[in-house]
Amino acid sequence: MISLLDIRARIADGTLSATGAIRAARERIAGRDPSIRAVLRIAPEAAVPESGPLAGIAVGIKDIIDTSDMATEFGSGIYAGWRPRADAAIVSRLRALGAVPLAKTATTAFAGLDPAATVNPRDPGHTPGGSSSGSAAAVAAGMLPLALGTQTGGSVIRPAAFCGVAAIKPSFRLLPTVGVKTFSWALDTVGLFGASVADIAHALALVAERPAIEASAPERPSLALCVQDFAGSPDADALAALDRAARAAERAGASVRDLVLPEPFARAWAAHPTVQDFEARQALAWEYAEHRNALPPVLRGQLDRAQDLTAPDYDAARREAHRARRLLKDLFSDIDAILTVSSVGRAPRGLGSTGDARFNRLWTLMGVPCVNVPVPGDGLPLGVQVIARFGDDGRALAVARMIEGALRRA
Amino acid sequence: MISLLDIRARIADGTLSATGAIRAARERIAGRDPSIRAVLRIAPEAAVPESGPLAGIAVGIKDIIDTSDMATEFGSGIYAGWRPRADAAIVSRLRALGAVPLAKTATTAFAGLDPAATVNPRDPGHTPGGSSSGSAAAVAAGMLPLALGTQTGGSVIRPAAFCGVAAIKPSFRLLPTVGVKTFSWALDTVGLFGASVADIAHALALVAERPAIEASAPERPSLALCVQDFAGSPDADALAALDRAARAAERAGASVRDLVLPEPFARAWAAHPTVQDFEARQALAWEYAEHRNALPPVLRGQLDRAQDLTAPDYDAARREAHRARRLLKDLFSDIDAILTVSSVGRAPRGLGSTGDARFNRLWTLMGVPCVNVPVPGDGLPLGVQVIARFGDDGRALAVARMIEGALRRA
Numbered sequence: 001m002i003s004l005l006d007i008r009a010r011i012a013d014g015t016l017s018a019t020g021a022i023r024a025a026r027e028r029i030a031g032r033d034p035s036i037r038a039v040l041r042i043a044p045e046a047a048v049p050e051s052g053p054l055a056g057i058a059v060g061i062k063d064i065i066d067t068s069d070m071a072t073e074f075g076s077g078i079y080a081g082w083r084p085r086a087d088a089a090i091v092s093r094l095r096a097l098g099a100v101p102l103a104k105t106a107t108t109a110f111a112g113l114d115p116a117a118t119v120n121p122r123d124p125g126h127t128p129g130g131s132s133s134g135s136a137a138a139v140a141a142g143m144l145p146l147a148l149g150t151q152t153g154g155s156v157i158r159p160a161a162f163c164g165v166a167a168i169k170p171s172f173r174l175l176p177t178v179g180v181k182t183f184s185w186a187l188d189t190v191g192l193f194g195a196s197v198a199d200i201a202h203a204l205a206l207v208a209e210r211p212a213i214e215a216s217a218p219e220r221p222s223l224a225l226c227v228q229d230f231a232g233s234p235d236a237d238a239l240a241a242l243d244r245a246a247r248a249a250e251r252a253g254a255s256v257r258d259l260v261l262p263e264p265f266a267r268a269w270a271a272h273p274t275v276q277d278f279e280a281r282q283a284l285a286w287e288y289a290e291h292r293n294a295l296p297p298v299l300r301g302q303l304d305r306a307q308d309l310t311a312p313d314y315d316a317a318r319r320e321a322h323r324a325r326r327l328l329k330d331l332f333s334d335i336d337a338i339l340t341v342s343s344v345g346r347a348p349r350g351l352g353s354t355g356d357a358r359f360n361r362l363w364t365l366m367g368v369p370c371v372n373v374p375v376p377g378d379g380l381p382l383g384v385q386v387i388a389r390f391g392d393d394g395r396a397l398a399v400a401r402m403i404e405g406a407l408r409r410a
Numbered sequence: 411m412i413s414l415l416d417i418r419a420r421i422a423d424g425t426l427s428a429t430g431a432i433r434a435a436r437e438r439i440a441g442r443d444p445s446i447r448a449v450l451r452i453a454p455e456a457a458v459p460e461s462g463p464l465a466g467i468a469v470g471i472k473d474i475i476d477t478s479d480m481a482t483e484f485g486s487g488i489y490a491g492w493r494p495r496a497d498a499a500i501v502s503r504l505r506a507l508g509a510v511p512l513a514k515t516a517t518t519a520f521a522g523l524d525p526a527a528t529v530n531p532r533d534p535g536h537t538p539g540g541s542s543s544g545s546a547a548a549v550a551a552g553m554l555p556l557a558l559g560t561q562t563g564g565s566v567i568r569p570a571a572f573c574g575v576a577a578i579k580p581s582f583r584l585l586p587t588v589g590v591k592t593f594s595w596a597l598d599t600v601g602l603f604g605a606s607v608a609d610i611a612h613a614l615a616l617v618a619e620r621p622a623i624e625a626s627a628p629e630r631p632s633l634a635l636c637v638q639d640f641a642g643s644p645d646a647d648a649l650a651a652l653d654r655a656a657r658a659a660e661r662a663g664a665s666v667r668d669l670v671l672p673e674p675f676a677r678a679w680a681a682h683p684t685v686q687d688f689e690a691r692q693a694l695a696w697e698y699a700e701h702r703n704a705l706p707p708v709l710r711g712q713l714d715r716a717q718d719l720t721a722p723d724y725d726a727a728r729r730e731a732h733r734a735r736r737l738l739k740d741l742f743s744d745i746d747a748i749l750t751v752s753s754v755g756r757a758p759r760g761l762g763s764t765g766d767a768r769f770n771r772l773w774t775l776m777g778v779p780c781v782n783v784p785v786p787g788d789g790l791p792l793g794v795q796v797i798a799r800f801g802d803d804g805r806a807l808a809v810a811r812m813i814e815g816a817l818r819r820a
Contacts, residue, residue, distance in 0.1 A: 176692045283499055
């Protein structure tokens with residue numbers, strides 16, 4: 001993988017130019033992508049900014065995020081060749097920092113569950129996860145040092161875990177969603193993929209204009225190990241990876257205790273699909289009314305069923321979420337972070353499914369920051385999620401960095 | 411003015427067809443709009459749905475709301491001729507109900523403070539208010555029975571008051587903003603204009619899929635009369651109108667007491683522009699970076715100043731809002747609605763300004779439903795705002811309907 005901080009260090013010491021760094025990214029995409037299919041389109045050749053804190057950083061932009069210089073198709077033929085007029089707010093922000101939004105990356109249609117064509121760079125016979133399939137795969141394959149994704153259920157953390165890259169789903173609305181195709185406005189969250197936790201912490205601190213995000217470093221953090229029984233059982237090797245991460249955290253000075261989430265969290269977890277699908281039915285109403293037959297089968301079925309959801313169903317689901325959010329705030333009063341699995345297990349075989357978001361969706365509904373830390377081992381990657389209280393993305397990243405370092409030393 | 415409920419009644423009793431109702435709206439626009447300039451463009455002739463609970467209702471769509479069959483220019487030459495691919499979610503919803511999104515209505519540029527060309531139908535020498543200038547004016551001039559606006563500061567309630575029409579800024583996110591140009595995602599709220607409170611209650615109940623919104627009717631409601639001292643003094647005739655509305659409410663059976671909002675509300679009121687402008691800087695980052703000189707002067711200056719806002723400023727402002735929201739919830743525990751002025755006074759003379767949102771912005775930041783009730787009298791219109799707790803749009807409308815009726819009987 002290509003590290004953002006390494007590129008920036010080489011630019012700072014004069015051994016690399018921003019132009020050279022972007023050229024190298026173009027070459028890596030040309031070499032690697034034909035077998036991965038993570039990249040849909042590449043920005044036209046243009047002058048590369050040589051100044052700015054992210055100069056020289058080529059960024060992958062999930063194709064539900066508007067770009068003014070490249071088509072944006074939302075993973076659907078309904079929008080074939082569609083050219084937005086403006087950049088999304090997050091794309092403008094990247095440009096203002098000197099970064100180059102270089103490539104549009106593959107997304108499942110409208111960031112739903114129907115797979116994209118991308119394969120897992122660790123093993124092309126397996127899914128890279130979704131819906132931010134191309135962004136996770138492009139970073140994992142070493143094509144790009146940074147990529148944007150979005151998460152409504154588990155669309156950032158799951159592909160990061162399956163591809164073995166660091167990623168953050170930040171606090172809700174820390175990054176702007178203006179110019180991002182909506183699936184569910186109460187849930188959609190822009191996230192970042194990178195080669196290491198330090199890389200994404202640096203990028204997030206800059207993009208979110210909050211230097212403290214990178215500076216946070218709790219000493220001897222208090223962690224809670226949490227298994228989310230209500231969501232079913234993870235695979236044995238996912239639980240083993242979680243245990244390895246917890247032991248590594250302890251060796252690095254953290255205290256770790258078990259946390260069983262009380263009943264309201266189970267109800268909030270069960271309420272997530274209602275919030276999501278009632279909003280998706282509205283957000284995708286035009287596509288459903290005018291182009292239902294052009295929607296892919298899983299999304300079409302999901303929207304078919306969503307027609308029967310009622311406003312009272314939705315209001316009740318929102319109340320469950322609200323209750324659990326208040327309770328979670330209390331839970332975080334004496335812990336720095338929650339540690340749980342990032343996915344059910346390793347990336348499933350085949351490209352017929354992007355996997356399951358069951359261990360992600362509660363946290364998306366809670367709006368809290370979640371970081372995927374890859375856990376080194378044999379075979380396809382596994383990851384653990386580090387979760388902090390709302391608004392404390394720096395703490396989640398600091399704990400994640402600590403665990404990442406301890407796992408590497410193990 | 412043209413009443414939505416009247417049109418629906420005539421369609422129900424067979425004296426009017428939906429096609430006839432839409433044709434009549436086209437004719438009224440052709441006759442009235444040349445002197446008002448509320449309507450920017452009209453939908454191409456097409457078959458009119460004859461069924462659906464809003465069949466025959468021609469709707470004005472503020473031109474920051476995407477329509478697939480008409481250009482959407484956000485009140486700015488930067489987007490001259492821009493054709494979105496999809497309808498906004500709220501436009502799709504109207505079509506699903508049988509309504510016809512017939513006209514794009516004039517908006518200030520990006521729903522900011524630089525005036526549109528629309529004049530006040532009550533007196534063309536005065537502003538209609540903004541930013542939803544065309545929607546308010548088109549309803550006031552009897553061209554359309556229903557129109558969509560948006561409010562970030564006071565962009566629904568102010569023009570409704572200036573033009574003398576009923577309007578609601580519903581609870582935050584009761585109506586979807588997907589496909590609506592963002593100014594501030596924490597504030598932007600889609601609202602409705604109509605000829606009477608009963609008209610907009612009927613429309614909102616249908617559009618929001620919540621029949622209870624129309625059915626609510628508190629007996630002998632408890633009202634709090636509130637003057638918002640921290641926002642300065644309203645004009646004497648605005649205060650007189652507020653008093654008239656309060657006395658009318660009492661005659662209709664309401665109890666009315668005075669409410670002085672405690673200090674945290676003053677701080678929240680003062681925090682509104684920081685929330686708004688920090689988000690606007692991101693939401694309009696592409697326009698500012700690529701087309702700064704094409705932005706109108708007030709908005710350009712606002713965005714210039716917004717470049718200096720910091721994330722800690724914004725985070726502190728959001729905390730003030732959060733504190734006030736919790737306090738407001740407590741305040742509403744023993745009152746049904748707050749009654750306050752809708753604007754500083756009558757529509758100012760001239761078209762150089764759209765007026766002042768100082769008595770609206772706290773409530774937008776609180777996310778609570780606000781209804782404008784026109785107060786009959788001589789000269790240009792005045793209005794009062796009826797405000798209920800978050801999520802209880804039905805109660806705000808029921809109290810507003812009661813006051814509207816009592817004022818008419820006076």
